[in-house]
Amino acid sequence: xxxxxxxxxxxxxxxxxxxxxxxxxxxxxxxxxxxxxxxxxxxxxxxxxxxxxxxxxxxxxxxxxxxxxxxxxxxxxxxxxxxxxxxxxxxxxxxxxxxxxxxxxxxxxxxxxxxxxxxxxxxxxxxxxxxxxxxxxxxxxxxxxxxxxxxxxxxxxxxxxxxxxxxxxxxxxxxxxxxxxxxxxxxxxxxxxxxxxxxxxxxxxxxxxxxxxxxxxxxxxxxxxxxxxxxxxxxxxxxxxxxxxxxxxxxxxxxxxxxxxxxxxxxxxxxxxxxxxxxxxxxxxxxxxxxxxxxxxxxxxxx
Numbered sequence: 609x610x611x612x613x614x615x616x617x618x619x620x621x622x623x624x625x626x627x628x629x630x631x632x633x634x635x636x637x638x639x640x641x642x643x644x645x646x647x648x649x650x651x652x653x654x655x656x657x658x659x660x661x662x663x664x665x666x667x668x669x670x671x672x673x674x675x676x677x678x679x680x681x682x683x684x685x686x687x688x689x690x691x692x693x694x695x696x697x698x699x700x701x702x703x704x705x706x707x708x709x710x711x712x713x714x715x716x717x718x719x720x721x722x723x724x725x726x727x728x729x730x731x732x733x734x735x736x737x738x739x740x741x742x743x744x745x746x747x748x749x750x751x752x753x754x755x756x757x758x759x760x761x762x763x764x765x766x767x768x769x770x771x772x773x774x775x776x777x778x779x780x781x782x783x784x785x786x787x788x789x790x791x792x793x794x795x796x797x798x799x800x801x802x803x804x805x806x807x808x809x810x811x812x813x814x815x816x817x818x819x820x821x822x823x824x825x826x827x828x829x830x831x832x833x834x835x836x837x838x839x840x841x842x843x844x845x846x847x848x849x850x851x852x853x854x855x856x857x858x859x860x861x862x863x864x865x866x867x868x869x870x871x872x873x874x875x876x877x878x879x880x881x882x883x884x885x886x887x888x889x890x891x892x893x894x895x896x897x898x899x900x901x902x903x904x905x906x907x908x909x910x911x
Contacts, residue, residue: 612853616830616906619857623826624892624910626865632889636897638674642682646670646689655725661702668898669693675894677796679886680740684799687736694730695789699760702726709761713754737792744806745795756789763787763839772848780844788824790817797887798880808880815874818867819888826860827895831902 624630643666650666673689703709708723715722722728734753738746772780794816798809825841832840833853846856868888875881896903896910904911 612830612833613906615854615857616833616903619826619829619861620903620907623861623864624896624907626861627868627892629889629892630910632885633893634675634678634890638670642674642685642689643667643670645686646673646693649686649690650693653725653729655729657697657702657726661697664900665693665696665700665702668696668900671898672894674890675897676793676887676890678890679802679883680796680799681801684740684796687733687740688793688796690729691733691737691792694726694733695756697726698730698757709757712757712761716754734792737796740799740801741795742800742804742806744810745791745798748791748795752789752791755786759783759787772844774848774850777848780841780848784821784825784841785817788817788821790820793820797883802883803880808878809875809884812871812874812880812884815867815870816884819864819871820891822860822864822867823891823895826857826864827892827901827903829857830906831900834902 646669647666650662655662669689669692672692673685673687677685677688697703703724703726705724708727711723712727714720716731722731730753734749737749741749791813794813797816798806803809821841828840829842832842837843842853842856842860845851845859846853849856849859851859871884871888872881875884895901896907
């Protein structure tokens with residue numbers, strides 16, 4: 609077993625055992641009706657992209673919408689699946705028209721048509737999420753989308769070539785916040801039909817955001833190392849803080865555990881807390897079993 613696999617395995621086993629989220633994992637596969645409906649809607653968009661590209665992003669969206677939001681109404685799961693489908697295509701470079709990407713935010717703000725059908729549908733899926741959210745949460749989703757698009761565009765233009773300094777610790781956290789688009793995913797934990805009072809959970813938002821971003825970084829570590837990704841969060845954290853990869857991953861787990869503890873204290877007991885626990889376990893479940901992260905190679909006993 610190579611060093612990367614050893615670090616990934618030790619850290620994942622520690623996290624899964626300490627968090628105990630696996631005790632609440634949903635069934636492995638989503639109901640066929642969810643996939644069928646998402647597939648029908650996406651086909652109606654006529655995106656004109658290759659079938660294999662279309663398919664892999666669709667499956668990611670379906671599994672994420674189901675695993676992390678199984679506690680929510682069926683319509684929320686569909687809306688999250690479609691939003692995730694579009695967001696992952698944006699992130700993976702399916703939209704290869706740089707002019708369309710540069711004009712994405714200005715055109716959105718000006719109410720002008722987008723230059724690529726995926727960008728049009730991306731905006732539409734963000735708007736669809738708002739229908740399920742109370743006013744405060746609903747108003748977070750568009751700013752989050754714009755920050756995400758701006759950070760992605762900057763990365764494509766060469767931000768990964770930045771020479772990080774020892775004082776840049778706050779910058780990598782800021783960049784991670786902007787590139788993760790966490791607010792829509794957090795907001796959908798508590799749709800208004802289930803938790804109409806934002807005051808029940810709003811104080812947990814900052815910690816939930818850390819959880820969403822950091823769990824993704826932990827679960828992505830193995831894949832990113834195999835790909836030689838020098839711009840990953842763990843690599844950047846390691847460089848800025850002068851730590852090796854194992855120490856950096858340990859810090860990451862500590863930050864996740866502390867964020868979870870704070871969320872639980874803030875939410876106390878009740879429906880908002882139960883919704884969080886279902887989301888958090890489903891979020892971990894999705895990353896563990898999603899093929900793109902290759903974690904079957906790391907912790908086969910969970911498969």
